Amino acid sequence: MITPPEVFKSLSDETRARATLLIARLGELCVCELMCALDDSQPKVSRHLAQLRSSGLLLDRRQGQWVYYRLNPELPAWVHDVLKVTLQANEQWLQANASRLQNMNGRPLRDTACC
Template identity: 65%
Template sequence: MTPTSLFKCLADETRARLMLLIAREQELCVCELTCALGESQPKISRHLAQLRTCGLLADRRQGQWVYYRLHPELPEWVGQTLATVLQANQHWLDPDAERLDAMGNRPQRQASCC
């Protein structure tokens, strides 16, 4: 991973928001991300696939749900960059985080959206 490839992958607002929400929460399913961003499932899934192709995300399946997390082999500087951006830009992510937080805890989220 190079700085150029990282910033190219995150140059889209939807992908940047997805990455920051996942960095904030550690792991989220597609339906949680769809709810948080207020976007369609196909759009969210397309962006998640791009982030996975870039090597930024890893996924796991649990039943019918797919959960995304930061790729465990990301260089340390990428994690630090995401943490810095997240900390410095909470206000930018607040509407998404509020929609996500309004879903309740994980079991309730699964019942309400997945």
């Protein structure tokens, strides 16, 4: 069971907060998509994703050469509620990230039978 301090500590970093909210908004993103959206290097993005995974907020899956991240479906309802409200209230804060992602060339294709 994830606790409030664990959730808020995980989201206290801007990169982790943006990545988590983008994933909450879109359902699933791969490392390369997050690199583009966040305009950050692969090592930095991967390090933050690893922290989010180890905290229990995110799960990952491998599809070929890509690693995709999604919210852990086992999260308590209150965590989903916090993310939903935060996302709704901060669309403008994520606008530049969403625009970069939308304009990304070569986005990987997902299997239709995703988790």
